[in-house]
Amino acid sequence: MHHNSMITLLSDFGDRDIYVGVMKGVIAEINPELRLVDLTHQIPPQNIAAARFCLMNAYPYFPDGTVHLAVVDPGVGGRRRAIAVEFANGFLVGPDNGIFSGLLSQSPAIAVVELTNSDYWRTPQLSKTFHGRDIFAPVAAHLASGVPLKELGNPINSAILVPMDISGCILTETGIAGSIQYIDHFGNLVTNIPGNYVQGRTWYVKAAGLTITGCETYSDVKVGEAISLVESHGWVEIAINSGNAQSQLQIQLGDRVELAFES
Template sequence: MYKNQINQQPLVTLLSDFSDRNVYVGIIKGVIAQINPRLTVVDLTHQIPPQDIAAARFCLMNAYPYFPVGTVHVAIVDPGVGSKRRVIAVEFAQGFLVGPDNGIFSGVLSQSPATCAVELTNLNYWRTPQPSKTFHGRDIFAPVGASLASGVLLKQLGQEIDPASLVKLDVGECKQTSTGVVGCIQYIDHFGNLVSNIPGSYVQGKTWYVQAALLSIRGCETYSDVEVGEAIALVGSHGWVEIAINSGNAHLQLQLGSQETLQVVLS
């Protein structure tokens, strides 16, 4: 168990596709409070598009570096709930991950590899030994996350598994070419910005543009470098090359979507 530098209870974060129109998130927080009402619970987001594991993967990968070491991240975007897919908890350098083994954690683990992983087979840490077939967030992930944050050791939660066996989500590869880098759109945010899987380090200090479909979009530093309504390519706060429209929605206006190929051309 990690020790917080200022000797506080570790945080628990929640990420899901439950939205705020249902009681599901409130129920999960109630389960956590039943185990340890002193825990601080932070909502990363509950607005992941339904069943969109790739979006959840990206959002969690983007968020985890900003939390203290020892934070427990509970992520629940789980179209396979109730099936034979594994329920897991993972330890990595920054803390813990709790959720389904469906690739939702593969973004985080690509940056900070797992040091230990378990399948959650110890029913003593579930809310009930007969969990709902449709709400593992309530009956498994919330109580396990609260237990971890309260000091329960990872290996007490179940059977240890090989971290290499964890499901990896294929979001496309980023490949260098003779003229630049080829990648794809890995995420579309609330503003319609098209976030690629090309790290911003490739374009740092260079003159560049993005080719996507039949479009050529010049690389700039800020949205204000182009006129309102004009397309722009830049490195977002997340560190990835993205396509945006100044004061507009690139997803709708350019008709580009997830997994579409794009190329950064260095000039």
């Protein structure tokens, strides 16, 4: 299998501390030729759902063979498994806590191993708190350098991977009920309602006691007005033209929304 030697990094580590830099140092010690791309390190702390969303929307834009290293790991040091996964377009390395469930729902796992082979860890003496440094970063570096997946540990059945129930949207008599699955840097509220539901129809979203008309583009409403639209990631989103929908509408992650059609 060709490997194109690219690793993406996604975490909730932020950029104040040295954690991200240390992971890159560990990777460089193993193979300084690898190309590293930061997807984001601003995932809200411990927010596996946000990490799942970002990874699911990012992976299609990378070359085949890319290794995606994702560390949002509230269960670090506990009983959760450390895993590596092969899928059609590359590999995933991180904790088995649902972080990969969105991507794997679109591109299923081909093979999964639990990372039990300490030869590929930074050291067999693991910290209790920083497996990104001690297991995940070195494993990603070895994988991107051509080490076969099966060398990294014991095979496990992909059916036992931890799922994440982003309580799916439900068809109702008038439309679709869903929830907010992600809030971006601009305060845009991304629902879990797929945009293909609304093609060619007149629709609106009900949220926080408001009725927000579905439009094609931001410019369809005045500056400061709320709008619903299908964003580039393919999900129905609530936004405010040139404003922050999260703070102005006081809507949070997980809040319920309903999409309805003009009869």
